[in-house]
Amino acid sequence: MRHGFAPGRICSHWEDQMRILINGRTVDEDFIERVEEISEQNIKRCMQCGTCSASCPMEADMDLSPRVVMHFTQMGLRDVVQGANTVWICASCHTCEARCPRGVDLPKIMEAIRLLTLRKNKDAVDPRQLEATVIDEAPQAAMVGCFRKLTA
Numbered sequence: 037m038r039h040g041f042a043p044g045r046i047c048s049h050w051e052d053q054m055r056i057l058i059n060g061r062t063v064d065e066d067f068i069e070r071v072e073e074i075s076e077q078n079i080k081r082c083m084q085c086g087t088c089s090a091s092c093p094m095e096a097d098m099d100l101s102p103r104v105v106m107h108f109t110q111m112g113l114r115d116v117v118q119g120a121n122t123v124w125i126c127a128s129c130h131t132c133e134a135r136c137p138r139g140v141d142l143p144k145i146m147e148a149i150r151l152l153t154l155r156k157n158k159d160a161v162d163p164r165q166l167e168a169t170v171i172d173e174a175p176q177a178a179m180v181g182c183f184r185k186l187t188a
């Protein structure tokens with residue numbers, strides 16, 4: 037089963053244009069606990085300073101910036117976070133982690149959110165849909181790395 041987000045870029049700053057309902061029923065406590073458990077991070081440490089977003093080399097291609105992913109994860113907005121392309125676009129470069137003033141390992145949180153999706157057998161990429169030129173020209177190591185990261 038493919039993951040639900042539209043491939044490619046929806047909007048550079050999707051968060052500025054979307055309205056999100058937050059009430060007692062929208063807060064998914066299980067999502068918060070699972071992300072913290074898998075990542076071994078305390079997401080409440082994030083103070084929303086935005087340093088991660090300002091430092092991220094992939095931010096322009098993300099539906100939600102890293103800061104917003106942290107914010108929405110703190111609010112337990114599972115569907116919004118898992119419906120965005122951000123965790124799949126993240127290159128795990130660790131720039132955000134190195135610069136975070138609160139010591140948050142954001143790449144681990146991105147990884148935890150990816151795992152929660154993949155464990156539901158939802159792939160972020162369908163190998164059968166790849167263009168022939170990509171298959172012919174991409175280095176094998178890159179292909180293997182891609183499938184390990186993006187498929188269940």
Ligand code: SF4
Pocket residue numbers: 081082083084085086087088089102103106132135136137138139140142
């Ligand atoms: S840099 Fe750290 S504290 Fe600042 S918004 Fe990002 S995760 Fe939160």
Ligand code: SF4
Pocket residue numbers: 088091092093094095102125126127128129130131132133142143146
């Ligand atoms: S690890 Fe991911 S979120 Fe953090 S700076 Fe690198 S690409 Fe951006």
